[in-house]
Amino acid sequence: MTWRLRLGVNIDHVATIRNARGGAHPDPARAAAAAAAAGADGITIHLREDRRHIRDGDLDAIRTASSLPINLEMAATDEMTDIACRYRPHAACLVPEKREERTTEGGLDVAGLHNQISPIVRRLREAGARVSLFIEPDPVQIAVAEVMGAPVVELHTGKYAELWIEGGADAAAPELARLQAAAEDARKRGIEPHAGHGLTFENVGPVAAIPELAELNIGHFLIGEAIFIGFEAAIREIRRCMDEAREKASG
Ligand code: PXP
Numbered sequence: 016m017t018w019r020l021r022l023g024v025n026i027d028h029v030a031t032i033r034n035a036r037g038g039a040h041p042d043p044a045r046a047a048a049a050a051a052a053a054g055a056d057g058i059t060i061h062l063r064e065d066r067r068h069i070r071d072g073d074l075d076a077i078r079t080a081s082s083l084p085i086n087l088e089m090a091a092t093d094e095m096t097d098i099a100c101r102y103r104p105h106a107a108c109l110v111p112e113k114r115e116e117r118t119t120e121g122g123l124d125v126a127g128l129h130n131q132i133s134p135i136v137r138r139l140r141e142a143g144a145r146v147s148l149f150i151e152p153d154p155v156q157i158a159v160a161e162v163m164g165a166p167v168v169e170l171h172t173g174k175y176a177e178l179w180i181e182g183g184a185d186a187a188a189p190e191l192a193r194l195q196a197a198a199e200d201a202r203k204r205g206i207e208p209h210a211g212h213g214l215t216f217e218n219v220g221p222v223a224a225i226p227e228l229a230e231l232n233i234g235h236f237l238i239g240e241a242i243f244i245g246f247e248a249a250i251r252e253i254r255r256c257m258d259e260a261r262e263k264a265s266g
Pocket of ligand 1: 025088149210233235
């Protein structure tokens with residue numbers, strides 16, 4: 016069975032550019048409205064502990080700017096859980112977070128951190144959020160996600176994207192196979208698989224063609240490409256790449 020593939024647009028780096036000057040431009044809330052106009056299915060934001068991009072004051076403005084569901088990425092900490100329980104996003108995606116990293120490196124080790132993460136999953140679910148765990152495409156992590164009662168896992172495509180940069184589709188093929196197997200495994204366990212990190216016009220096709228996936232979350236590339244072709248055009252083009260790959264694979 017093939018599920019409709021949603022596109023979540025991560026607008027964190029609109030805030031990164033705004034913060035570089037300390038003013039109000041470019042406004043991430045305006046980016047949320049533009050993403051909606053360009054056909055995004057959701058808005059993804061990561062409120063980091065150091066507030067390096069999205070800040071607390073952006074949360075309500077982003078929600079007001081569009082009617083799209085919000086996926087709040089967050090570290091598995093009490094502070095972020097308190098914020099998420101007040102904010103009540105459509106989805107809350109638990110991600111690993113280290114201050115010194117430039118971006119989210121590697122998936123959350125839900126197997127190793129089971130005792131820390133389980134109560135947070137419970138609290139978020141009680142607050143009405145659809146909990147997602149950002150994990151490596153690894154059978155052990157998926158099995159633990161099931162035990163924790165997570166309805167969604169987001170499979171980390173960072174390694175796939177890195178291998179693609181090194182050697183194109185051939186180099187990335189083994190990691191693509193891991194993503195495929197993980198997406199199938201998740202579906203068998205009743206978990207909805209999503210994927211994201213490092214996806215571009217060039218490398219998104221093979222991932223989009225995995226029929227079990229329900230959503231891709233894409234940010235940095237789209238914000239970068241916006242410099243050259245515009246934000247809405249970049250979103251429309253990634254959507255086209257995704258749809259083309261799905262159609263080819265199913266047909
Ligand atoms: N999904 C998750 C959980 C992430 O942490 C990120 C990066 O913030 C993305 C998707 C999007 O990755 P990128 O910005 O490389 O497209």
